[in-house]
Amino acid sequence: MLSRLFPDRFVPVLLATILLASLLPVRGAAVPVAQGLSTAAIVFLFFLNGVRLPRDEVLHGIRNWKLQGSALAFCFGVMALLGLAAQAATAPVLPATLALGFLFLGILPSTVQSATAASSLAGGNVAASVVAAALLNLTGVAASPLLFAALAGAEGEIHGQAVLRIVAILLLPFVAGQLVQRWLRPWVLANRGLATVMDRTAIAIAVYVAFSAAVVAGIWGLLDGREIGIVFAAVAVLLALSFGGAWALGGLLNLARADRITLLFSGAQKSIAVGAPLAATLFPPATAGMVLVPILVYHMAQLILSAWIAPILARRQEV
Template sequence: MLARLFPDRFVPILFATILLASLLPVRGAAVPAAEAVSTAAVVLLFFLNGVRLPRDEVLHGIRNWKLQGGALAFCFGIMTLLGLAAQAATAPWLPPTLALGFLYMGILPSTVQSATAASGLAGGNVAASVVAAALLNLVGVIASPLLFAALAGSAGAISGDGALRIVAILLLPFVAGQFAQRWLRPWVLAHRGLATVMDRTAIAVAVYVAFSAAVVAGIWDLLDAREIGIVCAAVALLLALSFGGAWGFGALLRLARPDRITLLFAGAQKSIAVGAPLAATLFPPAIAGMVLVPILVYHMAQLVLSAWIAPVLDRQKQV
């Protein structure tokens, strides 16, 4: 029963992380130590992403310009516009930082593992999916903060210290991982399970620290059932528009069915693996937790939705 409700085991982990932060948030003297652990976890996460993402395959796969260009356009273009529209639509009814979270969600890159796995289950072009996910994340490390700064107004202004943090915590570890691929990638690929545990632990730590600060700042006093309902309704509409839009965009580009499936999942999914650490870098901890609410809800819902859609697409292919 739980396997059907939560096809990806990371969904209940995120639920448990939010619950733990709500009941036992980091407080007082423990905050600096927790933030240091979170920063170290983020550095490790982006280093491992740099090691794992196949640079040679990305360069080779760029030749499929229609698919890869379409994925880039949808992920950072159409999804950004959808996030901006969701922010504008919800702003009259939600706290400003919570509404801002919809724009923040829109500028994030796609997932890597879950988008590739869903493409494989649906009968998509798995090799192209790996390339698309890698390319989107390579571009996203730089494009996501720039897009947010350009569209969020004063709330998205990145100070000199903030820019240095992005470079030091996100970009440099990623680049170091890319350079270390030659020596470390075989080990990481041979120990996928351990690498996945390390990834998810790093994400959970970043979410826990950010959400703890939001809880201490009174997030549950600021949000009532009506506002939570608005967030869930907006996410449901965004899921319909993003997944439906990505499928239709693939048809508009006249992609072959396997490539169209790849575009569907690479274009419509959004990555908490980038979202949580980037929020911790861009925002003060108390604000980061509020901004993360839409992407947390979207991320968990997209995993469930993808797990339901993929077998249907695979069965249609076999008919």
């Protein structure tokens, strides 16, 4: 029953992380230690992403410009505008930082493992999915904070210190991973299970520390049942528009069915693996936890939705 309710094992991990942060948040003297651990986890996460993402395959896969171009346009164009619209729609009824989280959700790149796995299960173009995931994440490391700053106005202003943190904590480890990819990538590919555990542990640590600060700042006192319901309703609308829009775009472009499936999952999914570290870099700890709420809900919902959609697409393809 649990496997049907949570098709992806990372969903209960994220739920447990949020529950732990709500019941046992980091306080007092433990905060600097936890923040240091979170920073180390983020650096490691982006180093691992740099090792894992196939640079050569990206360069080769760019030749399918119609698919890869549409994935980039949808992920950073359409989704960013949907996030901006969701922020504007929820701003009158939600705390400002929580509404801002919808715009933050919209500018993030796609997932890597989840989008590729869903595409494979649904009968999509797996090679193109790997390339799309790599290309979107390579682009997102630099483009996501700039896009957020451009769309958020004064709320998204990126100061010099934040720029240095992005470079030091996100970009440099990623570049270092790319540089040593030749030697370490074979080990990562041979130990996919261990790499995935390390990857998700790093994400869980970043989410736990960020959400702990929000709990200490009183996030559960600031949000009532009505506001939580609004967040879930807004995420449901975003999911319908994003998955429906990506599938419709593939049809309008007359993509082959396998490429259309790749566009669906690459375009509509959003990455907490980039979202949690980026929020910790751009915002103060208490603010970061509030901003992360929409992407946390969206990320868990997209994993469940993708795991339900993929087998249906696969069965229709067989018919």
